[in-house]
Amino acid sequence: MTDQSDAGQLSRPPGPGLLDRFRAVRALTASLIEPLGEADAAAQSMPDASPAKWHLAHTTWFFETFLLRDQVPGYRLFDPDWPFLFNSYYEAEGARLARAQRGLITRPTLAQVIDYRRQVDAALIAALPELAERHGDLLELGIQHEQQHQELLLTDILNLFAANPLGPAYCADPVRDAAPGQALPSAMRWIEGGQGLVQAGYGETGFAFDNEMPAHQAFLAPHALASRPVTNGEWIAFMRDGGYAAAGLWLSDGWDWVRREAVSAPLYWRGEGEDWQQFTLAGWRRVDPEAPVCHVSFYEADAFATWAGARLPTEQEWEAAARGHDAAQGIQLDGAGGVMPRAEAENDGFASLFGNVWEWTGSAYRPYPGFRTAPGAVGEYNGKFMSGQFVLKGGSCATPRGHARASYRNFFQPHQRWQFTGLRLARSL
């Protein structure tokens, strides 16, 4: 969050309908855990992931800490021992459980955590009129924060279930609202983006994270972006052409990673030749050659682009192309249940800019010119992660509808691929 002109203001004013959105987001989170048992909700599949129960509690801790504890006089913590358990990474908030130990917290139970959510919700709603007026920015941040964790909750459950040889399904039907048969045409078009100065970053009056600001000018060289993301079918062609064995296609770090981890396909794939399955929130499914490839790392995305004679877009190129498009369209999360990327119907312009898969860019995640962090613990929200990661744009099938925007900067390490991550090609003209 930047603090451009007013030390007391974390960011821009909150968007409209704060109370309704608060209720809706909290309810969606609750619905996401319905398919889970107590053990499912407590397990941690790897240090990068967190138990679903932890997501439930941590998002609640965020509201309790920065709203109730800090802003509501006389508020008493639900349990003074729990902040140690449910603080994620805020150094300014003191000691905390080691990240890799989150799966050992079998107590408090899921029922206790749900009770924690209820009580914090009640306290927040009681204090809401005043909080909304004086700390609407923090409330908005808490809502947006919980939306981020909704997506993480789903990707972490996917990772957990994928590790189970029984291959349990989180939901029966991965795409509930999509019309069948709307296959993306295999033809991909190049759409030119012009040379010149463009605006980058968020400059409007709604909510945005601190890392999207300040808005600033950037200069683009002539380039073109692909009309749609790379598909599974194209990825299989890369694999058949020996892409995972051709050192010359890879960044040096990527090549080390491929050999060390014996990577030979996207995460969650099994099979060979043309016959591939992928593990999804609906269990094992045949790979759809028309759907966007998903669960690839930056290293893989970069190698694919090199193989294709192209490159990844910069975040500025991507943002310039996406500005003006409706970010609430596309395959996104808008109800409880399972999700997976799928082919979208063709249109004249760009397909799948928002939703479907996060798109790796070639831009390292670094601060914008003039970037400043907010004072206090919330200043740790984004800024301290600005090394060693790459920017992703757009959003995925698991991104809550309404959360995406053109200036949004998601970021992960170049080897990570348990998120819904794909790519769109670009080239210089």
Place this chain on the structure above:
Amino acid sequence: MTDQSDAGQLSRPPGPGLLDRFRAVRALTASLIEPLGEADAAAQSMPDASPAKWHLAHTTWFFETFLLRDQVPGYRLFDPDWPFLFNSYYEAEGARLARAQRGLITRPTLAQVIDYRRQVDAALIAALPELAERHGDLLELGIQHEQQHQELLLTDILNLFAANPLGPAYCADPVRDAAPGQALPSAMRWIEGGQGLVQAGYGETGFAFDNEMPAHQAFLAPHALASRPVTNGEWIAFMRDGGYAAAGLWLSDGWDWVRREAVSAPLYWRGEGEDWQQFTLAGWRRVDPEAPVCHVSFYEADAFATWAGARLPTEQEWEAAARGHDAAQGIQLDGAGGVMPRAEAENDGFASLFGNVWEWTGSAYRPYPGFRTAPGAVGEYNGKFMSGQFVLKGGSCATPRGHARASYRNFFQPHQRWQFTGLRLARSL
């Protein structure tokens, strides 16, 4: 299991009351998980430990595999995918889940595993008359195997709960049957053991594991054993004397371990000076200076003995001293619920030979002269672990009553200490 004279016979005939003991052991296991929630039963605190649910299923897999599948014509597996999940280490039984992944098996659920137990029990009981006659040795092995896992289940839960900052208690009262106030006198007596040839190993007609056989002769040099295990109070004296910082007391590997792991007290201890607490199955408790020290590694036990001007007993010395004593006496597991070591009343001879704490010996775990493994997968039961480990004797507060005997050889790696492990001093005369 040795197979001395009959290729069809795994070991000695089973003991009496096979059906009753089968029922009782299975029932005790079921009772042990009553205090646990679904998540408690599914979590794995470290690669050395296993989830309680896994113990439930693995012991059942053992009966299903070696009795029902192998010996009951027409038996159909409960679920053909489950052996992959619940085989522990039997290479001859094929591929299996990596040990460190056991905590990710949130499905099957605890209820499904309990159902698995019920169905396997029913099938076994239906086939029991014939099984008992022709494969009583395997049935006996399955019962003894499950008793071993009862102790592991408790020590693994202790390890899991100890990792939880909230310090949850598994049971309310750690020692239910013990009379209070029966403190072990601080005076420790030396009891001499004579020089000469003694019998080592199991030579009777009941059940014993293959690693206790064959019975053989061993020659003992003049020596004495302590009348009781080393106490917490004595251990605190060692700590106050700088025992953990004195390189000269330690084996080289032990000293490396102490520094690498920053070890400065027994496992599960916290505090300083004279004021120490230990985490038990009943939660955090004050350290009782009169009770046997517990949760120390072989390295620590060896260093303590050196500090005390003594040494650890050999397994042959220990066995010769214990022969003839009643192995069913002492603080042992005989009901559901929590357990911890405690001071025992004084007597004229040895105290706490059986129960209370496993006692590290100075004997590396190696095969007895003439040792042979059984053919097939059960031959992997003990023999393949005969390197890099040390023998422990006696049994602990968590060893099921009736399971211990003088010839019993427990074994762990020298750095391991999450079991109920202590020590008794010895010296050469």
Place this chain on the structure above:
Amino acid sequence: MTDQSDAGQLSRPPGPGLLDRFRAVRALTASLIEPLGEADAAAQSMPDASPAKWHLAHTTWFFETFLLRDQVPGYRLFDPDWPFLFNSYYEAEGARLARAQRGLITRPTLAQVIDYRRQVDAALIAALPELAERHGDLLELGIQHEQQHQELLLTDILNLFAANPLGPAYCADPVRDAAPGQALPSAMRWIEGGQGLVQAGYGETGFAFDNEMPAHQAFLAPHALASRPVTNGEWIAFMRDGGYAAAGLWLSDGWDWVRREAVSAPLYWRGEGEDWQQFTLAGWRRVDPEAPVCHVSFYEADAFATWAGARLPTEQEWEAAARGHDAAQGIQLDGAGGVMPRAEAENDGFASLFGNVWEWTGSAYRPYPGFRTAPGAVGEYNGKFMSGQFVLKGGSCATPRGHARASYRNFFQPHQRWQFTGLRLARSL
């Protein structure tokens, strides 16, 4: 190397005086190893470093492979087994010795490697007229490549000698040509850089590496750069203020690194309070508070800048400021012998832009718009390292005079600090 318009041309034409520069560079390398014994030249202090003997041979392998083997018909390799030993990282050139094993190559001997140099030099000089005409770009690349290894040779020897408890000196007098007493004033001035479009990258007709091209436009926001690098005295103030213990100053990865490696001072420093020594090529020396701080990582540089209320410059800001300055001025390598950073005399503009210490920028090392790699093995020269690293600008006391230029992009991983790395502050206006 970009290949913009002519597939046969690696880069721009070579600079003038190719033969003289070839001889001079090869002679300087030979002089750098004079203070070394056979063992000094063969040892490898860490995987990131290489033995001096390996640098001698690898730079020669580069000429032998890409000039003699590829371009001189009938040339026979000095030894067909040596390319396996002395290829650094060129995948297209086949299998090679693992990097961490370079210190085990005690044979060939130093004398044999020197003989290798002589024979390759002779063959090159014999073929030079034709090579210079047709492959001048490769010859120039070989010369520039060897200059890079001259600096690495010195920093690797420094790292090796620093690991020796005896603290041997590589040379007696660290700064041979510098006038004594020219202390940098402690006052640091801010020099403004304007907003607007600037040129970035190399656009002239001389030699530049492929990663500096193509020249392109970049947009700068208003900013200012410090007139000189941060000094040791300022760094000691940071340390005294608890900089290494203040989580809030550090990037998340940096804070992990500081704790994991227990970092509390620049590399090669020992001491406490105000009394610090640093290990140099001339052995242990008192830290000069007026000299630029050196051997700090990107993480440290970034944390210092945050502590100082500033930031690191972007590479474009740095380049715009440096354009037009004489890159051959300053404390640089121009003879055999030892070197270390030192305070420079004040002047009206920027001090120490070139030489003294490499300056960390805040720019991740990524390709310029339109960047293309050359075909073949030399295409691996720079491009494949464009992830996970940060750009450094300027040059150091160990950079051969004549090698630096404003568009030069050096790059290292954010934790690395065995190079002569320091920083210059910047701030947004």
Place this chain on the structure above:
Amino acid sequence: MTDQSDAGQLSRPPGPGLLDRFRAVRALTASLIEPLGEADAAAQSMPDASPAKWHLAHTTWFFETFLLRDQVPGYRLFDPDWPFLFNSYYEAEGARLARAQRGLITRPTLAQVIDYRRQVDAALIAALPELAERHGDLLELGIQHEQQHQELLLTDILNLFAANPLGPAYCADPVRDAAPGQALPSAMRWIEGGQGLVQAGYGETGFAFDNEMPAHQAFLAPHALASRPVTNGEWIAFMRDGGYAAAGLWLSDGWDWVRREAVSAPLYWRGEGEDWQQFTLAGWRRVDPEAPVCHVSFYEADAFATWAGARLPTEQEWEAAARGHDAAQGIQLDGAGGVMPRAEAENDGFASLFGNVWEWTGSAYRPYPGFRTAPGAVGEYNGKFMSGQFVLKGGSCATPRGHARASYRNFFQPHQRWQFTGLRLARSL
């Protein structure tokens, strides 16, 4: 060293001819480094190994520290900084260089270390009459200690040269004194050892290490030992039979090791089918099927024995068989230059008990009954290593002639195999 009755006496009196033996041993060490260059002598191939120069210096440090410094009034250390470099593992002697850093000590030079040897030798010889009388046990210990390092020096050089792709030879002719064509017959005989009490350990009046004492009684069960070690030809049969892929043959730790390290042949072997070469001190040589297999780990030896329907001997069985044989016979080190195991001529009894290859026993390396360490630093000589290792008996082709005896206990970790280690089969009767 035990100290049975006299606190001032480290062990038994020294053997005869102390001065002559001192000179001869020191001269042999000097001759061993003649084939080495300065870099060869300084490199360390792995943490388990040490540079030859370090062996030269460490053995000298041993004499300087425990004889000259401790026992000769007024002696001044050659260099007070060197003990930090050349103390191996004696905690009581203070801080020391980390073991894995020994290869970085390029200074002092080899010439300086040789000078160190000369000066310490001169000082010792000057003080010898008095030292021999009062501290003959320490002098003897120093001589025996240096003999141990002669063997280590050769095995460490072999390991270093084996890591060099050029495969340099340490010496031209691996077996200088052996008559050619004396092939060991492929027939192996079983030689019975009787049941009953035998003496174990050293009970005579000459020199022995503390770990061989005190002499004591041990009881042997009926058994037989093979007349000769296992040959390369027999090992190839094991390999062809899938020995390295048959989990059932391996100890659990051994199987983990085989898979983790991808072990498929003895160390230093390359080839396939029947066509194998091994790297020796004389470079790459064809594997001789009649020669004893060498460079196998305990895990491999144990798996081979299981495959052969046999087992490894206990150290007591081996010692009882070897007692009375001439330990100075066989293929052993008695001059400078290269060595390797080779087939020995047949005889009526045991072949190759001493020399040729160290023979793994099935005995864990633990203290003998009544074992006591000497006071002070020399008490760390053997005792602190008595966990996690296995006993080897006999000696190898690189053991200095005169150093071996039946009671000698060599010891290494079960995965280590860079020593000249083989095996002899045993079986219970």
